[in-house]
Each structure stands twice: as C-alpha cells, then as structure tokens.
Amino acid sequence: MDTDTTRLSSEELLEIISLANKAIAVYTGKDIIIETATDAMLRFWDVGREVIGKPLEEAVPILKDQEFINILRNVWRTGQTYMGEETPAFLTRDGKLQQFYYDFEYRAVLNPDGSTRCILHTAKDVTEQVLAHQRESNLQTELKAINEELISTNEELAAANEELAASNEEMAASNEELLSTNEELNEANYNLGESESRFRNMITQAPVAIAMFTGANLVIEAANERVLNIWGRTDDIIGMPIADALPELQGQDFLQLLNDTFNTGKEYYGSEAVTNTMHDGQLYHGYYDFIYHPLKNSDGVVYAILMIATEVTEQVNSRKRLQESKNRLASMVMTAPVAMTVLKGRDLVVELANQHMFEIWGRTPGQVINKKLLDVFPELIGQPFPDMLKGVFDTGKKFALPEISVDVSTAMGMVNYIVDFSYDPLFDMEGNVEAIMATVMDITERVSSRRELQQARDTLKLAIESADIGTWSADLETGKLTFSDQALRLQSIPVDANITLDESYRLILPEYVIPVQDSIQRSIDTHESFEVEYRITPMDGSSPRWLRSTGQAYYNDSGKALSIAGTMLDITESKAHDQQKDDFISIASHELKTPVTSLKAALQLLDRMKDNPSPGMMARLIEQSNRSMDKISSLIEDLLNLSRMNEGQLQLSKTTFDIVKLIDDCCSHVRATGKHVILQTGENYLEVFADEHRIDQVVVNLVNNAVKYAPNSKEITLNVDKTDGRVKVSVVDNGPGIPADKQARLFDRYYQTDPSGYNNSGLGLGLFISAEIIKKHHGQIGVNSSLGKGSTFWFTLPIK
Template sequence: MEPTENFFRSIVEASPFPVYMCMGEDKLIAIANDATLKAWGKDKSVIGKPFDEALPDLKGQPFSTLISEVYKTGETYYGNNEPAEFIINGKRQVNYFKFTFQAVRNSRDKIVGVICFSTDVTEIEHARQAMEESRQTLYNMVKQAPIGICIINSDNLVIEMVNDSYLELVGRKRIEMENRGIWDAIPEAADLYAPVMDNVIETGQPITAKEHKLLLVRNGIPEMVFVDFVYEPIRGFDGEISAIMVIAIDVTEKFLARRKIEEAEERARLAVEAAEIGTFDLDLITDELLTSEKFNKIFGFERNVPHDLFVKALHPDDIELRDNAHKAALVSGKLFYEARIIWPDGSTHWIRAQGKVYYGSINKPLRILGTLLDITEFKHLQQQKDDFISVASHELKTPMTSIKASMQLLDRLIKVDPSSDKIPQFINRGNSSLNKMQQLVDSLLNVSKITAGQLTLYKTNFLASQMISECCDHVRLAGTHELELTGDTELELYADRQRIDQVVVNFVNNAVKYAPESNRIIINISKQDDMVKISVQDFGKGIPAEKIPHLFERYYRVDTSGIQYSGLGLGLYISAEIIDRHGGQMGVESEIGKGSTFWFTIPLN
C-alpha cells in the first residue's frame, strides 16, 4: 500500500538532512525541508517556484542541468563532495554536499519529478582539503629538504614520494624508485629494514637509529655506509597510519672522521701512557685542577687530591721558581719549569712541567693544558755525567801530569848525565802512566761501541781456568791478595776470550779495590745445565742493598766509606753488556760485613 502524500511530506520534513523535490520540466520546487532551506539560505517562499528562479545563486553551477538530465533519462546521479556556492546573509559561501538526484515516477511509471537526498559534508571537505594541503606542503618540503626523505604507502609499501637527497643516498634514479615497492627498489636493505618498517606500521611508534651500518649497492657498486635514520608514521584524517616517512642522512664521512679522531686520541693516549707522561688541565678562573692518574703517581699520590696539595708537595726552594714560571706563562702563553717535589714518604723527585695557555674572547687567560714528566732518573743520569766528566778529567790528568814530570826529568838527566841509571826508572814510570791512559781511553771506546751497537765478538774455544790464571797474574805478582780457583777447572768455553778476560779482570780488580782489608778472593767455575757460571767472591764490607740495583749503570761508582777510588765507573756497565751479547746474565749477591759475590753465566756452546 503506497503512503499518502502527507505521510511522505512528514517523513521529508523530519529528516535532519537536506531533502527536496522538483516537479515537471520547469523543476518546480514541490518539497524542501528545513535542512534544505537552511543550506540554501532561503525561506519557504521558494516552494512552488521553478528551481532556477528560486535559486539564482546556483546559476552557472551544474545542479539545474543535472536535475533536467535525470528528469529526461531517469538515470540516478550521485554527487560526491560537490561544491555549491550560495549567497547567505549577503555573503557568498561555498558548501560541499554528498547527494543523489533520483527520478520520481507516478503509478504509470512516468517520470513526474526529481528528488534530491543530500548530506552537508562541508566540514569534512574542509578538513580533507586542509589535510591535503598539509600533505602537499609536506611533499614540497620533502622535495626541497637537504636530507634524504622517502614516503612509503603503508598498505602496499609502494614509494609515493622520494626526494633527490634520498636518491643520492641510495644511488638510484627516480624512475627506479617512485611507484615501486620499497624492497623491490632497494632489495639489499630488505633483510635489515623490512622488520623495522613492519614494526612501525604495527605499533605506530617511530624508530630512530644513529650511525647505522648498511651495505648499499650505489650506482651498481656495493658500498658500506653509515646512516642516521627515522621511520615516522604518517596518519590520515581518520587517524589511521597511511604512510611511513623515512628520513635518512648519510653520516659516513662524519663517522669515519670521528673514528679517525678517536683513533688519533687513543694513539695519543697510548703514547702518553707509554712515555710515562702525566696530563693536567688547570682552570685559571676557579683554580680547579684536573689531573690524570699518571700525574698523581708522579707526585706520589694514589688518588686525586686538591690543587693546593700538589703545590705544597713542591720543594720549598723551588716554589718561587714555579710561581714565576706560571706568571711568565700568562704573558708568553707557554709554561715550562723543572722543579723538585717531596713525596709523602719524604723522598725527593724531579719533575718537568710544560703547558699551553688558552685565552678567552677578550684575551683573558682561561686555562692551562699541559704535561708532567718525572725526570728524576734524567737528573740522576745528568749528575752522573757531570761527576763522570769531573772524574774522567781527574783520571786522565793524573797520568798526564806524571808523564810530563817524567819527561821533564828525563830531559834534564840526558843533558846532564846521559848514562844515569835513573833514566830507565823515569821511562818505566812514563810507560805505566801511558798504559793507565790507554785503559781509560779503551773504556771510553768500549762504551761508544756499545752505544752504537758495534761491540763485535770473536768467539773461540778455550779453557776457562787457563784464561782466568793468565788474566789474574797481575794480582798474584802484586802479592797483596790470595787468589783461589775452585770448581770445574777442565770446563771449556766457546766465547770471545778477550772480552770474557775483560769481565773477570774487572770483577777481580773491584774485589781488590773495594775490599782492601780482605786478602782472600775466590774464583769459582761451575756448569749449570747448558750454561757455565763464573763467580768472584770477596770478603770485604759488602754493598748496601739500595745500591745494588745501580751497580751495572753507566758512570755508577760504589762508595761505601767516603773514600774516593780511581776509575770512570764504566767497568761493570761494559761487563754487563759483554755478557748480554753472549746471551748470558750477570748478577751480584752481597751481605754487609761478609762480602760480595759477582757472577755471570754464558752458554757453553
């Protein structure tokens, strides 16, 4: 049963959406509910008027033509977000509608009019346009961005947009990227990055990475690169993820440059550690001092301590020197001084401080960065050298004076009494002095050869006992000491006889020199596995334990009683080098009041 006209009108009037109906070819407005009149900006006076007459605002717009077309053909027309311009309250206004134009037929199936069902989607369309405008703005920004950006559809992973920077990063042409699946375009990155993208799409959470290592095939060539990247989800108007924006920056050069700097810093750190150098950073504004572990150890501290404790550790006589050096550094920009410090245990050490002053914008000194070196051993060696020069001068001067005196006396005797029986005595005295000078010069030459690595060995086979007996004849002839040769007297050596002779003579001479009150010296020969050991034992006062570690140093001379002995302090140093060249070892055992035993070992063959 068909509804009555009044029932139909009541349904239309009750609709919250615009509904109107035009009748006949003239398109007379037969029905227009309140929602329609509000959308048109009209009142009920338009009802009964032709569509074109009632709505002159729509002239030139497609609606009148569409109604006529539906009236003639009977085919329904669907409009989607179509704009309609009206003058409402004196102002031109554009609204958007989603609508349907549908033919109205009578009981004989004849078309008598056209009914329109519509929905005002203006707000939705404005939002969509705003979204599209934002998207277009984003795309324009992407194109112009100096960093690589690629926008990928989240449904099919097809690349929607890619800028030139991204193309350069991945080494592809635009035709190889746009409108293609991302993993088809860059297959070498799929294993690593496909799970990342899937996670972003699934969770909606962006993912960021720094200096990510990646193998890319760029322009056909595999290259290892490092990239910073962000996978950022893009949401549509409905809040759903519609795309993924990939932002990538090639940081390979920065990464490699930083790694070079880090490697250089590490090498510098290792070099500083290897060189036993301490470092410091002194803030001239706050007086705060930052020190390295080695710096603290050079000062005798096991931990960081305040600045004033380092200053207090300076020797009282060197504090003014340090203060003057710091004052001069503020003017010259360079800090340098050498000073003594006193450790917590009371021992004295030498330091060398060097640094550079850094200035602020107004040329105000801000900080000093520098290094600290323990030069105690250097100062000790320097003192030894000074002592050596003094001793060498004295040692050479004595025989030279003797020779000069002998020559002067010989000159007088020859003139006065050429046959005098004293002439041979003066000649022998001069020869003795010359021999002593020869020994001194030989010692200096040996040190020079050792330093230059030119100490050559000439090895032969010989009996150890025979060599010892021959080299020690001068002691037996002097008659002041008794020599006892013990051990394996049949042991044969393969070594440089002259050099081993030199070592044994040095041991025996030292026993005579430093143990004059003991007239007994024991020389022992023994075999230890594939080595031979020769030792020289005296029964003198012995050597203090603190002096033993220095015995084989250059220029070191043992003085246990205040007595000044002759010699250059080179004998044991040269002996140790000779034994080392033979592949052996040298050592000493000593006990105060009981004497000392010097020994060395060398291979039998």
C-alpha cells in the same frame, strides 16, 4: 726454487726509505744526525741530499731558534715519541722565510735495552688546511656583516622611495594647482593685487620647494622656506638675481637651463640632477628632481619662470649604496675561497656562481648560468635542499646546516660530498626576498681528516696512558684544578680530593714555586706554551719527586685567559741519570788528569836528561810512563766500550777456548806486584764457546776490583765450576765486604761504592761493562757479600 733469504742491510733500508713519496727522515745520536730523508722532507727543508750525514741543526740552520731540535733531543734522551698537530714552523722556501703548518711525529725506535736506536720523523704539510680554516672563519664574519648591511640598506631605500613617491604626488598636485592658477590669471583678468597676493601665499605654503624668477636677469621674485633651505640661504636674497644670490651656481648647468627656458618658453624637467650649494660656508652636494615652468602673459611672452624642486639625495645615495653592496656581493662571490652562488626568484634561477661552485657541480658556466637549478640538477629533487630554499623565501630567515651529505651528478658519475652550507636571503627595496645566496664549503676531506685526527687523539690518549703521562687543567677564574688518574698518582693526591691551583703550590719545594708561577704567568701573557721542571713532596709524605709539566693557556674572544691545561711526567729517574752523567764527566776528567799529569812529568824529566841520561832514573821514568799509558788506555777502553754499547755496536767474536788457562794467564799483572796471591780452584780444564778477549776483560776487572777494594786481602781465589751445562767463575776476596743496600746497584752505569779509607779511582764503568758483556753471552753475573766476611763476584756462561 729461489731460497735467497738475505736480509736488507741498514744502508739498503735507508736508501729504500729515501725513495718514499711521503716526508720521512731518520736521525741518530744526541746531535740529531740525518741518516736519511725522502725528497719530500728535503723539499720541506729546501735543501739537497748533501745534508745527509750532517746534524739537523747544521743542515737546516733556520730550525736552530725553533723548538724542534730540542724536542728531538728530548725524544732521543727519553725514548718518548712526540706528536704535533697543525704546528707552525718557519722555513725558507725559494730563498724566502715563510710560515708553514705541519702535522708531524718524532717516533723513538728503541734498542732491546730500552735506549734510543734512532728517531723516525714523519711529517705532513697542512698549511693549506689551516689557512683555509682561517679564511673560512673570516669569510663567514664578512658575509654576516654584508647581509646585515644589505638588510639595513633595503629598509632605508624602501622608506626613501615611499617619501619620494609622496613628494612627487605633492609636487604634481602643486604643479596642477599652479598651472590652474596661471590659467585663471591669464583667462580671468582678476585684480592683479589680489591675484599676486594669492600666488605668493600659495608659494609660501606649498609643501614642496618653489621659487619664481622674473625678467631676463632672473630676479628671485618669490621663494618659500623649503627652497631657501635647499639653497642654504635666508629670505634676504629675494629681489636679487639668482646668479648673484647663488654665485656657486656659476659653472653648473642650472643658470643656462633657466636662460634657455626663459628664451624658448619650453618647460624643462630635471631628474636626480647634481647640485653644489653653499651651506654655512661648506659646499653641499645634493641630488634633485625639478621643473622649470615658463609663465607667459596674454601675448604669450615669458615674463617669469616657476621652479618646483624635490630633494632626492637620500634616495640616490641609498640606491648607490645598494648597488655598491650588490657589486661587492658579486665581487665577494667570485673571489671567495669557498663555493658560492646566487639563486634568483622562487624558480631558483642561477644568477651568479664562482669557480669553486662550478667545480663541485662539475659544470661550466654556460651549462648553469640563467638556468633553473632543478632543471640542471634534477638529482636534487628528493633531497632536502629544495624545501630548505623554499623555507628561506617563505620566512626571510637564514638557514644553515653543518656536515650534511649531498649527491651531485657529474660527468664522472654520482659524487657524494660532505658540506657545510648556509642559505642567506637577499631582499629587494620593498623588503621582500628576491634571491638567496648559497654558501657551500666542501668539508669532505676535513671530515675525513677529523676522523683520522680523532683516531690519532685516541691513539695519543692510549700512548699518554701507557707512557705514564698525567694530564691537568686549571680554571683561572675559580682556581679549580682537574687531574687525570696518573697525575693524581704522581703527586699521591687522593682521588676524592678537591685542590686549587694555589693549594697545589704547597706540594712544590719552596725554591721551585716562583719559577713555576712565572712560567705559567709568562705563558698566559705571551700566548705561548710553557715547560718547567720542579721537585715536589707528594701529599702522602713520600720521597720528593722531580716532575716536568707543560701547559698552554686558552682564551675567550676578548683575549682573556680562561683556563690552562697541560701534561705532567715523573722525571725523577731521568734527573738521577743526568746527575750520574754529570758525576761521570767529573770523575772521567779527574781520572784522566792524574795519569796524564804523571806522564807529562815523566816526559819532561826525560826531555831534560836526554843529553845526559841516567840509566836508573830513565828506567823508572819509562816504567812510570808505561803505567800512566796503561791507565789512560784502560780508561779509554772503558769509554769506547760504553760508546759501543750505547750504539748497539759491542760485537762478540766467539771461539772455543780453555777458560781455566785464560784465568791463569790473565792475572800475571797482579802476581807480579807480590802483594797478593792468586789461588785457582775447581776445574783444571774446561772449554767454552765465547769471546775470549771480552771474558778476559771481565775476569781482569773482577780481580782488579778485589785488589782495589780489599787491599788487605792477601789471597784472592779464582774458582771455576761446571754445573748444568754452564760454567761458573767466582772471584773471592777476604776484604771488608759490601753493605747490602749497595749490592743491588753495583752493576749500574757510573756507580761506585765509596768504602772509607780505600782509593776509589776509575769511572764506575767496570762492573757495568762486565755485566753487559755477560748478558750478550746469555749468562748471568752477581755478587755475594757480607760485612767483615769478604765478597764473591761471579758470572756464568753457557758451555756451548
């Protein structure tokens, strides 16, 4: 049986992660070094595997001016996981700068001591989803506008058709009357003067445009007001040839048609003829139905032409607009990013459908177009959709439902979709519903994503609550503030207190009020989120706290900011830690400068006397140089140990050794000065299993502290006791002692006591490193001290 239980190394795990199909990356260090990344993540960045091992900012420079690097550094610093939804990011793809949207998570993986070991970055490209949402919104707006335009156009066309029908009836009646009159003139031999008078009166009073042209020159013999309006002229033109009266007709067909009618005696009918006439100096483009009727004498010779015309410009334009709307509708349906179809008549014949609809149907155009919907999809019978379609025909009103389930039979079997759909009525010229435009959006994946998002939000809420993050929101019109329970606790605000945004500024220390207000106003003006750090005095009067607040403004459709909301986090400890780091840098610089300056001075003196050495001076300078180098080495060793602990790399090399002998050997440097007496008490021989070098480092540090902080204590006692399977080593001095309020922090990183009158050099790391070494040995470390009675620093180790 295979019993190989070898665990995978870190390098092997990183290599396995890099094979994943999802976008994953792992970073380490405050510079965000890329330890590994999957091919999917490298494609997002548009880089190759040569970036592994480089800082993310160097590997993907386009991210330098975006927020992601700062967020990662904050996650590394705080150990707090960060998540983003549909977050815009500018990345190069195929050499071009493009905008994408991502759902992502920066998860901090922590060491046992709570420090950040690495950051796990997972990401999902949701660009298509975001753009689809935007396109859907734009399409709905356009569909609504087009449908309203269609309704208006249909109403206009219906009215125009009614007017055209009435005009045609009037023109037909007038024509019959004119023909009857003409026949009467030819047959009855009335008095010419009386007949001519009656004829002219009839033309003048006719409800349609009428004119009469006489002779081969087509002189305008008579013209009523309606025809003069069509021509854009007054009755001054009566008696003029039509070609002179309306010169703009040159090049159009009408003059030729009049000549043909006069010469042939054949009546001519024109339908929707295009005419260009001058109206007040402007060329007017109109459409007309007209008749050129020849008038003949008793010999059958044409002596005049009677013109009867009706303007149909509005009807033609309405029909063109209707056709344009239909064409635009067809184009919109075919190019729409969502599924659309047009169902004609109550039989629901599929007149038009786009490719997205065919994909949902699982059919080809030949299987569906010009066929009844329910014949092609009998499975819809019994589902609610046929009755909904019938209701649109009956009421003429749009019908829509969100997130409804529909079953469609495809070649792969019955498929269930979750869809948003709307049924929009399309009207004919009489205002009756002649077809229905169905818009279907397959939101199956979106609903699933929303459910996953809701789960993620619930998880985020739990994470926020567990991370002690407070949330807040402010109504910008009323100024009312709403806080979560944690936000109330952070500010010590009573649960039943009502507080406004302006009142909350009173809790903020005066020097931070304006920066906070400016951050909020800038966020409102720029539509960008804000992050600001400030100090407050809690409402209960307790010690001031540092808070970090983030927020984002929210707007109405007009772009007016209505509210602002965000999070609130207590960063008092983080700020204190930052201050400690700043103090440490200052101390380290000072501590390193002193021995370096001393070493430099010694070397300069040695260099000057190299040609004429003085044995005594050279010995002192060499001794001074060695002391400086020992000091520098000690400081560097402290820094290296701190770095190893931060990275979890402080390794132990355990052996069995006599700890009493180690104590006897490790303090020779103190005995050599002659200023202190080292006394050893307790056990004479005691073996332990530990890292001898590290334990020596701890003992030397405790003894050096006794020498430094108790310089007047002549005796320093080192005691070794054995009890309950553990060894206890104590370093006792008779110095001034340590105040009780400082004892609890002695083993903190960078902490230094500052007893007046004593040289307090060093980085403040000695006791911290000693404590970490003892903890790694599963031991304990502590101090017992009283003012004026000296101090006892001790640690314990398991014997085995």
